[in-house]
Amino acid sequence: VFDAGSQLQRSGGEANGGAGERARRGASFEVAAPCEVFGLARADWVDPWYDFTVCAPTNVRFGGWFRTDTSHGLDELAAADIVIVPACHHIDIDPPADLVEAVRAAHDAGARVASICTGAFVLAAAGLLDGRRATTHWMHAAHLAQRYPNVLVEPDVLYIDEGDILTSAGTAAGIDLCLHIVRTDYGTAVANDLARRLVTPPHRPGGQAQFIARPVPDTDESGLAELLAWAIDRLAQPLTVADLAHQTNMSPRNLGRHFTAATGTTPLQWLLTQRINRAQELLETTDHSVEHIAERTGMGTATSLRRHFHRAIGVPPDAYRRTFHQRC
């Protein structure tokens, strides 16, 4: 978070391993996300909730705008159940040894260890990611893989849960990871309700691949935007890749290439995402049966809708409706 990294922990807190005290910009969001999810008092709602502390080695400036003011030091990490390392500047050099050691000690003591954004570099330095799947901000994924060759870096996802080790992509993906942890600990209903309070999606489909490529080409030389609009108008119909290709006068193979370059996903996956979005809308705002919604969204059968919906959103359509119908 600061110059070199920091941790937040449950029943411990946040610590930032500032190597020195040079103010840097950025990373304030990565600290704020766990604070919002784990740190706010929610005893009126879920009890017991997390016992949350921010730990930092010293009084460190971070984000260029804030200064930590905590009496909790890195030594407290060893007592934590969960340690969260928000982010880490200076990924070209080794993170501070005391920070790395504190994180490793916490893991050895049985804590779950999670990272947001470049916090993965601290976990990697501690050897916690060796032989494991991990992710980080897509801009730094290649660097992480190169610097720590034993880490199986996956640049396309929002977060990865390896049980006792969790890593997430850049900045806002930290929210997704924190919600995932809540989902693991307290169940989908609590996680969804919390997401509503934070006014964020309970589960974001598509991974971070969609943010790597430009969402819509600046110059739409291949007419992709037009095609997407055309397809959205016809979602209820059983569109195939061949149909889309024909619409753009491209071969299916070539459309696939342009499509991924422009949107970050494949044609079918994009169609599925659009259909599920519409299904969500219909579940929230109508009383139509799942069968009927499956037809209206082009998902075909209710079985098909239930399968894709559950996988993408994290809950079955019926449960989703119970949680979100008519409630704003």
Added chain:
DNA sequence: GCTAACGTCCGCCAAT
């Protein structure tokens, strides 16, 4: 949950 048929995706390579 299983299977069989069909569709999609992607590396490869030749043609443009």
Added chain:
DNA sequence: AGATTGGCGGACGTTA
């Protein structure tokens, strides 16, 4: 010479 395209095949995903 280099970039783009389209076809092919096999692995994988989806549907019924």
